[in-house]
Amino acid sequence: MSSRLAFTLTTATAPWTEGDRISLPAHILESLGTNAHDDEASRVLTFNVMFPSTGQSLACGVKDFAADADVVLAPAWILSALGAADGDTVEVRIVDLPKATAVKLRATDLTYLELPDIRAVLESALRDHFTCINRGMPLRVRAFLPGEHVMATCSFVVADLTPRVNACTVINTDVEVDLAPLEADPVKLHAMHAEWKRHRADLAPKPLPTTAGQHHRVTLDPGQAASFAVEMKAVPETHGVVRVAAEVGEGDCNLYAHPLLRASLQDNTALDVTVGSKAVEMDVAPARAADAAQVFVTIEVDGDAPCVVDLVWTSSEASSDPSSGAANGSDAMAVDDEPDEGPYGHTKCPTCQKWISAGAYPLHQIHCARNTVACSTCGAVLLRTRAKDHWHCPEPRCTFVALHPGEPDKHLRFWHTPTACSGCDATFSNAAGTLQTHRRAHCPARIIYCRYCHTYAPAGPSDDGLSAADRLAGLTSAHEAACAARTVDCRTCGRPVARRDVAVHMQLHAAAKRNQPKPLTLCRNWVCGRPVVGTPAPGAICLTCFAPFYSSRAASPREEAAALVRKRVQRYFQQATVGCGHAWCGNKYCCSSPKFEWTDLDATGKAIQCMQLAKAAPVDGMWLCVASQRIQDRRSMAQDLAAAHGWDVEWCLEALIKTEQDDETDASDDDDDAGGANDDRQDVQAQVRWMSRAVDWLLKLAPPPKAAS
Ligand SMILES: [Zn+2]
Numbered sequence: 001m002s003s004r005l006a007f008t009l010t011t012a013t014a015p016w017t018e019g020d021r022i023s024l025p026a027h028i029l030e031s032l033g034t035n036a037h038d039d040e041a042s043r044v045l046t047f048n049v050m051f052p053s054t055g056q057s058l059a060c061g062v063k064d065f066a067a068d069a070d071v072v073l074a075p076a077w078i079l080s081a082l083g084a085a086d087g088d089t090v091e092v093r094i095v096d097l098p099k100a101t102a103v104k105l106r107a108t109d110l111t112y113l114e115l116p117d118i119r120a121v122l123e124s125a126l127r128d129h130f131t132c133i134n135r136g137m138p139l140r141v142r143a144f145l146p147g148e149h150v151m152a153t154c155s156f157v158v159a160d161l162t163p164r165v166n167a168c169t170v171i172n173t174d175v176e177v178d179l180a181p182l183e184a185d186p187v188k189l190h191a192m193h194a195e196w197k198r199h200r201a202d203l204a205p206k207p208l209p210t211t212a213g214q215h216h217r218v219t220l221d222p223g224q225a226a227s228f229a230v231e232m233k234a235v236p237e238t239h240g241v242v243r244v245a246a247e248v249g250e251g252d253c254n255l256y257a258h259p260l261l262r263a264s265l266q267d268n269t270a271l272d273v274t275v276g277s278k279a280v281e282m283d284v285a286p287a288r289a290a291d292a293a294q295v296f297v298t299i300e301v302d303g304d305a306p307c308v309v310d311l312v313w314t315s316s317e318a319s320s321d322p323s324s325g326a327a328n329g330s331d332a333m334a335v336d337d338e339p340d341e342g343p344y345g346h347t348k349c350p351t352c353q354k355w356i357s358a359g360a361y362p363l364h365q366i367h368c369a370r371n372t373v374a375c376s377t378c379g380a381v382l383l384r385t386r387a388k389d390h391w392h393c394p395e396p397r398c399t400f401v402a403l404h405p406g407e408p409d410k411h412l413r414f415w416h417t418p419t420a421c422s423g424c425d426a427t428f429s430n431a432a433g434t435l436q437t438h439r440r441a442h443c444p445a446r447i448i449y450c451r452y453c454h455t456y457a458p459a460g461p462s463d464d465g466l467s468a469a470d471r472l473a474g475l476t477s478a479h480e481a482a483c484a485a486r487t488v489d490c491r492t493c494g495r496p497v498a499r500r501d502v503a504v505h506m507q508l509h510a511a512a513k514r515n516q517p518k519p520l521t522l523c524r525n526w527v528c529g530r531p532v533v534g535t536p537a538p539g540a541i542c543l544t545c546f547a548p549f550y551s552s553r554a555a556s557p558r559e560e561a562a563a564l565v566r567k568r569v570q571r572y573f574q575q576a577t578v579g580c581g582h583a584w585c586g587n588k589y590c591c592s593s594p595k596f597e598w599t600d601l602d603a604t605g606k607a608i609q610c611m612q613l614a615k616a617a618p619v620d621g622m623w624l625c626v627a628s629q630r631i632q633d634r635r636s637m638a639q640d641l642a643a644a645h646g647w648d649v650e651w652c653l654e655a656l657i658k659t660e661q662d663d664e665t666d667a668s669d670d671d672d673d674a675g676g677a678n679d680d681r682q683d684v685q686a687q688v689r690w691m692s693r694a695v696d697w698l699l700k701l702a703p704p705p706k707a708a709s
Pocket residue numbers: 349350351352353354364365368369
């Protein structure tokens with residue numbers, strides 16, 4: 001396991017130059033004695049690379065085992081950290097490293113000050129790109145500068161590690177990232193940073209007029225570029241496309257658009273690199289998804305002359321016809337669709353295809369032959385004065401025809417000149433076509449807005465890390481796929497849920513919540529706040545309410561029913577004439593209650609009413625005083641809540657029962673009427689607090705309320 005092998009070190013090129021992963025030849029596994037045991041297969045392999053000439057070594061991860069025999073491919077920063085150059089010999093061995101728990105980084109420039117949350121950026125950079133972290137190693141992370149809408153590189157060195165060793169792994173572990181104090185002269189560093197910021201401020205996008213269609217004149221010197229922003233609040237909600245036209249007055253420029261970033265040749269979703277006035281259209285949906293305030297265009301002077309250009313933005317619901325802008329052969333004089341039948345007495349000129357009257361024909365022929373020339377490639381007849389601008393691209397399979405001065409040069413530069421990707425160093429056959437395809441969809445360094453961590457981040461390699469499910473879910477970047485797969489604990493059930501599944505998971509919870517059966521059965525005594533537990537007593541009231549009516553004497557069902565009605569009448573009559581004695585009683589048929597409704601009736605009148613109430617009991621429910629004010633309040637509060645917010649009374653009562661607090665609980669809760677001790681405490685504030693606890697409970701656990709009445 002500790003054997004070392006010597007390899008030739010080679011700088012890796014795109015697309016994995018970020019991070020610490022190296023590519024090794026396949027034979028290293030057998031040579032170093034790593035038999036892929038079952039438990040080893042899942043282990044993260046870490047290697048120590050040592051450069052004997054300097055004695056420097058670094059622990060790093062492995063990207064693949066695809067390198068040529070005896071060669072190690074490593075990102076350029078690893079070579080420089082080792083003090084080695086291409087072709088040097090390094091020694092490689094497998095190492096077992098402890099997991100890092102904390103890392104302290106020291107900034108070597110102050111770009112990080114521009115970031116709202118540097119810790120999150122560092123943590124995600126470590127997670128996404130690194131296997132190991134070495135004490136003293138340089139760490140460069142790319143991060144989005146929100147003020148300028150560009151990515152920038154922040155540089156750090158690893159100042160300290162916990163545990164206190166020289167190298168740790170950062171795989172499958174949460175690393176706490178902290179910043180160490182600056183080492184270089186802070187005054188100097190801050191002065192440099194201020195200078196850097198001033199320079200960057202010039203580059204920050206300037207706002208275009210907030211009125212669509214208004215011209216904004218820009219004058220730029222050769223070599224200059226300027227970025228502009230269209231305020232999203234000026235774009236109607238229903239409009240999905242912003243079009244920016246550049247009406248070129250003098251000189252020439254290129255035009256780039258991007259809905260999230262400061263646009264450039266490398267970062268754009270639309271570009272126009274033709275000669276003369278031009279326009280780009282961008283889909284602004286990504287800006288809306290990212291809740292971005294602006295979308296961006298950049299004009300870049302092309303050529304040696306200053307450029308004067310009027311920028312105008314407009315918006316529309318959908319993209320306009322893409323072919324409308326293409327000017328094709330309009331200057332060529334050949335007209336194919338002219339009818340073969342000319343006017344009477346006219347002859348068609350074989351040179352310019354025009355119909356000429358017989359009288360004018362001889363002269364026309366001489367004139368025509370002198371002033372026009374046919375293109376030897378396409379046969380188009382051209383005015384001699386314009387013929388030099390008619391140019392066919394000589395590249396194989398390219399059908400481009402230039403019609404204006406300057407077009408051939410620009411066409412060759414943008415379509416037939418190999419161009420490197422600024423993000424990953426890979427080279428593409430041209431800047432306007434293949435590079436754009438790569439930058440927009442494939443480059444691991446392209447910037448995406450992650451819908452899960454709500455930040456701009458490099459997309460990561462698009463060819464791996466994306467499952468079929470990811471693609472189905474509309475994920476297009478390894479970064480988003482990794483974020484989507486990370487789990488969060490569901491706040492409702494506490495179970496871990498992948499972020500991509502959270503929406504569906506929450507819908508399931510919502511459906512389950514909506515379809516819950518009612519939590520309890522209400523006592524049919526309108527004054528009682530107890531649920532009915534078990535089989536309801538006759539009249540569907542709770543056992544406590546039924547207790548006074550209970551008879552142990554066995555009788556026929558008919559006799560029993562008659563006795564029950566009799567007892568109800570007696571009870572009602574007693575309530576109406578003697579009362580329960582509680583001043584807080586809320587029973588409108590109890591004479592102790594301030595709500596008593598029969599104050600105008602004499603004893604006979606009350607007796608008649610009592611009989612009617614007793615008879616109606618099976619349908620209308622009952623009105624029986626309860627011994628506990630709290631039990632009574634619970635019912636009236638539940639009814640108030642239900643009326644005010646639309647929840648079922650059952651759910652409101654359940655909420656009040658569940659959120660009742662001990663210190664407020666009435667001691668006489670379950671006392672029966674005869675032995676009731678009263679607590680007349682009237683704590684309105686406590687009741688308000690109780691209500692709001694119940695509302696919280698309902699919002700969390702009860703089915704959503706119906707519209708409040
Ligand atoms: Zn002619």
